[in-house]
Amino acid sequence: MKQFISFIIKEARHILRDKRTMLILFGMPIVLMLIFGFAITTDVRNVRTIVVTSSQDHLTRQAIDRLAASEYFTITAAVATPQDAERLIRGQKADLAIVFSPDFASKHGGIQFIVDGADPNMAQQWTNYANAVIANADMSLVNSKMLYNPQMKSAYNFVPAIMGMLLMLVCAMMTSISIVREKEKGTMEVLLVSPVKPLMIIVAKAVPYLVLAFAILTTILLMGRYVLNVPLQGSIVWIYIVSTIYILLALSLGLLISNVATSQLMALLLSAMVLLIPIVMLSGMLFPVESMPRVLQWLSAIVPPRYYIEAMRKLMIMGVGIGEVLREVAILTGMTVVLLAVSLLKFKTRLE
Amino acid sequence: MNAIEVNHVSKSYGTVKALDDVSFTVGKGEVFGLIGPDGAGKTSMYRILCTLLKPQQGTATVDGFDTVRQMNDIRRRVGYMPGKFSLYQDLTVQENLEFFATLFGTTVEQGYDSIRAIYSQIERFKDRKAGALSGGMKQKLALCCALVYQPSVLFLDEPTTGVDPVSRKEFWDMLEALKERDITIMASTPYLDEVRRCERVAFLNQGQIKGIGTPDEILNRFADIFNPPGLDHLQSIKVEDENVIEVEHLVKAFGSFHAVDDISFTVKRGEIFGFLGANGAGKTTAMHMLTGLNQPTSGTGRVAGYDIRTQHEQVKKHIGYMSQRFSLYEDLTVAENIRLFGGIYGMNDGDIARKTEEMLDRLQFTNHKNDLVGSLPLGWKQKLAFSVSIFHEPDIVFLDEPTGGVDPATRRQFWELIYDAAGRGITVFVTTHYMDEAEYCDRISIMVDGKISAMGTPDELKERFNQPDMDHVFTYLARQATRSSD
Numbered sequence: 001m002k003q004f005i006s007f008i009i010k011e012a013r014h015i016l017r018d019k020r021t022m023l024i025l026f027g028m029p030i031v032l033m034l035i036f037g038f039a040i041t042t043d044v045r046n047v048r049t050i051v052v053t054s055s056q057d058h059l060t061r062q063a064i065d066r067l068a069a070s071e072y073f074t075i076t077a078a079v080a081t082p083q084d085a086e087r088l089i090r091g092q093k094a095d096l097a098i099v100f101s102p103d104f105a106s107k108h109g110g111i112q113f114i115v116d117g118a119d120p121n122m123a124q125q126w127t128n129y130a131n132a133v134i135a136n137a138d139m140s141l142v143n144s145k146m147l148y149n150p151q152m153k154s155a156y157n158f159v160p161a162i163m164g165m166l167l168m169l170v171c172a173m174m175t176s177i178s179i180v181r182e183k184e185k186g187t188m189e190v191l192l193v194s195p196v197k198p199l200m201i202i203v204a205k206a207v208p209y210l211v212l213a214f215a216i217l218t219t220i221l222l223m224g225r226y227v228l229n230v231p232l233q234g235s236i237v238w239i240y241i242v243s244t245i246y247i248l249l250a251l252s253l254g255l256l257i258s259n260v261a262t263s264q265l266m267a268l269l270l271s272a273m274v275l276l277i278p279i280v281m282l283s284g285m286l287f288p289v290e291s292m293p294r295v296l297q298w299l300s301a302i303v304p305p306r307y308y309i310e311a312m313r314k315l316m317i318m319g320v321g322i323g324e325v326l327r328e329v330a331i332l333t334g335m336t337v338v339l340l341a342v343s344l345l346k347f348k349t350r351l352e
Numbered sequence: 353m354n355a356i357e358v359n360h361v362s363k364s365y366g367t368v369k370a371l372d373d374v375s376f377t378v379g380k381g382e383v384f385g386l387i388g389p390d391g392a393g394k395t396s397m398y399r400i401l402c403t404l405l406k407p408q409q410g411t412a413t414v415d416g417f418d419t420v421r422q423m424n425d426i427r428r429r430v431g432y433m434p435g436k437f438s439l440y441q442d443l444t445v446q447e448n449l450e451f452f453a454t455l456f457g458t459t460v461e462q463g464y465d466s467i468r469a470i471y472s473q474i475e476r477f478k479d480r481k482a483g484a485l486s487g488g489m490k491q492k493l494a495l496c497c498a499l500v501y502q503p504s505v506l507f508l509d510e511p512t513t514g515v516d517p518v519s520r521k522e523f524w525d526m527l528e529a530l531k532e533r534d535i536t537i538m539a540s541t542p543y544l545d546e547v548r549r550c551e552r553v554a555f556l557n558q559g560q561i562k563g564i565g566t567p568d569e570i571l572n573r574f575a576d577i578f579n580p581p582g583l584d585h586l587q588s589i590k591v592e593d594e595n596v597i598e599v600e601h602l603v604k605a606f607g608s609f610h611a612v613d614d615i616s617f618t619v620k621r622g623e624i625f626g627f628l629g630a631n632g633a634g635k636t637t638a639m640h641m642l643t644g645l646n647q648p649t650s651g652t653g654r655v656a657g658y659d660i661r662t663q664h665e666q667v668k669k670h671i672g673y674m675s676q677r678f679s680l681y682e683d684l685t686v687a688e689n690i691r692l693f694g695g696i697y698g699m700n701d702g703d704i705a706r707k708t709e710e711m712l713d714r715l716q717f718t719n720h721k722n723d724l725v726g727s728l729p730l731g732w733k734q735k736l737a738f739s740v741s742i743f744h745e746p747d748i749v750f751l752d753e754p755t756g757g758v759d760p761a762t763r764r765q766f767w768e769l770i771y772d773a774a775g776r777g778i779t780v781f782v783t784t785h786y787m788d789e790a791e792y793c794d795r796i797s798i799m800v801d802g803k804i805s806a807m808g809t810p811d812e813l814k815e816r817f818n819q820p821d822m823d824h825v826f827t828y829l830a831r832q833a834t835r836s837s838d
Contacts, residue, residue, distance in 0.1 A: 010451045187438050187440060
């Protein structure tokens with residue numbers, strides 16, 4: 001036990017004395033949260049809109065007023081012909097033009113959208129929003145209600161995703177680097193030629209990073225709650241418990257990487273490239289899994305953050321009980337057990 | 353019972369046979385030397401005995417325990433110092449020691465008696481980070497870490513490479529003191545004076561034991577490798593009466609610490625100038641100033657006719673430099689490395705091609721032109737690195753411990769290359785920890801505590817200090833150092 005504690009102290013000193021790495025480890029979550037929370041947003045807001053109208057009848061007026069009043073659209077110009085509108089969009093003066101047909105009011109004619117389709121996702125959203133706003137003007141019965149996220153804030157979506165990404169990166173990258181560093185420096189040889197059990201070396205290496213991961217998790221949750229105003233609907237205890245399973249999974253991935261990698265650079269590349277890209281692309285963090293091609297959907301089934309992010313969205317945003325996320329938790333636990341077993345079996349007690 | 357028994361052990365990596373049917377025994381409490389050139393299989397032998405590798409054939413026992421089946425018993429009773437300093441650079445001296453003590457289930461207090469003699473020398477630096485210690489100090493600390501839990505067998509894989517002669521002597525005095533406590537020691541070293549301090553040595557070459565016996569027996573039987581006939585110092589080389597290096601009152605201060613403290617000397621064209629000093633005496637700092645890597649705090653210096661303070665770009669063009677770390681790209685071939693360095697110095701393609709042929713011919717490397725440098729033996733790499741450093745025909749070449757960790761025969765071949773270069777009028781400025789190499793120089797300076805405390809030809813110095821050889825001259829002067837060697 002004494003060996004174990006002194007091992008952890010040694011490991012903690014390595015971490016604490018490396019000030020720059022510490023700064024990055026804690027700076028990264030904060031910066032990412034701020035960037036995703038404020039700067040990068042897929043919310044529709046202040047879309048520069050042109051209205052094209054030839055008649056000024058009552059219904060058209062009303063529709064335009066509604067558009068102008070909504071926070072989504074800013075009417076920047078009113079022109080007479082669609083050609084003018086298109087020219088303005090091509091000139092980067094506007095994002096969207098709404099063409100009202102002259103007989104809009106009589107319900108014979110409709111409306112046309114001319115959209116800057118450079119970003120197809122956003123273009124799609126703008127038209128949806130515009131449709132909804134104009135349809136409302138019509139006093140139609142179509143009405144939508146957003147459950148869990150009435151203001152449609154993207155932060156709700158991103159906070160769980162950032163947690164999934166950062167915890168995985170920090171744990172896998174840092175443990176693999178710290179083990180490979182000992183191999184590179186030759187200290188691992190001395191550790192192996194000591195009465196200490198290899199299992200203890202590994203566990204002691206993981207403990208400080210487990211603590212670090214909890215600190216990062218707490219930072220993210222606090223920032224999410226008080227800076228980005230993301231509600232924590234569900235039980236904090238379960239959030240931490242599910243996160244612990246996920247952190248253990250990430251730690252065993254790091255251990256597995258350290259078995260393969262022969263240099264710190266390789267460990268870094270393996271954990272950054274091999275982990276980061278699937279996390280960002282396939283976990284449903286940015287692109288919904290449901291709209292992926294079938295093959296990629298299968299691939300995403302083995303990306304652990306997918307389940308963690310899903311579970312966190314349910315627990316944090318929807319505020320459901322643990323019963324609703326049993327499937328995700330079961331999958332994560334299974335993955336952890338398998339990875340941990342493989343990496344422990346593969347850990348070399350000799351050199352080769 | 354023998355402390356170590358090795359029976360018909362073989363180990364190969366792919367097609368390379370690292371160890372080929374090796375057998376030997378080491379008695380309890382013996383100081384046993386395992387010597388041989390780089391790549392002979394010494395490290396593999398240590399790793400097998402420390403249970404880090406499994407032998408493919410044969411068996412080995414340490415203290416009666418089998419290295420394969422009774423791994424844990426062995427790991428409980430051996431101390432191991434791998435070639436690299438196996439310390440945590442970002443932990444302090446004290447923290448390193450405490451960590452290794454607890455690792456083996458003991459405390460520094462309990463083990464203090466066994467390390468007192470050694471630890472007392474570094475105890476005043478106990479709050480300093482291990483990474484900030486000099487080579488000699490690190491080595492003492494690593495030894496303390498290996499001894500604090502009182503192992504019964506100690507494995508030392510080239511523990512003194514890159515350490516100055518005085519620190520090396522102190523290190524071996526400590527090992528001798530351990531003998532009284534009945535600790536078995538197995539060590540390897542490229543230094544002949546250290547080989548002589550073992551009771552028995554085994555000579556390992558190309559994975560095979562070529563002979564086991566007392567140091568003198570082995571050194572005499574394999575004299576062509578260990579004790580090649582000294583180089584005839586070619587006095588016929590005419591040293592021209594022109595100074596290519598002129599240094600006056602050069603000082604480099606880091607805060608209040610004067611790493612180089614007012615040195616003055618001159619080196620003539622075509623001269624081989626040996627620049628000696630203990631670890632931390634200020635050699636590397638002085639060399640950095642001369643090669644334009646570092647600005648002097650005060651004083652003046654001219655190298656190849658250019659001011660080192662203002663014209664360092666010109667200086668760099670007229671010198672060659674080979675550092676103690678191997679300076680070629682391992683993942684490029686021999687020819688690609690030469691092409692690269694020729695290009696860096698602005699030589700045109702025709703010259704490079706012509707001179708590459710000449711050089712490979714001289715080194716007898718022509719068949720290996722397209723081999724990756726990483727696949728060559730260390731001795732070859734160093735010869736190649738030297739040839740590359742003088743490829744652009746510089747006025748002066750600076751060599752910073754060029755022969756660290758190389759066997760005597762290869763070192764001798766290396767010095768033939770140096771003589772060859774000097775014969776072509778290239779001035780050679782060299783640092784070394786091998787005192788037999790110091791004898792090969794035309795003139796020597798010995799730095800102690802940042803100052804030059806003696807300068808002259810090897811014969812002059814031996815006469816002046818009334819010592820039999822350069823080793824004694826060096827030890828005599830370096831022992832007067834007051835500055836802690838770091």
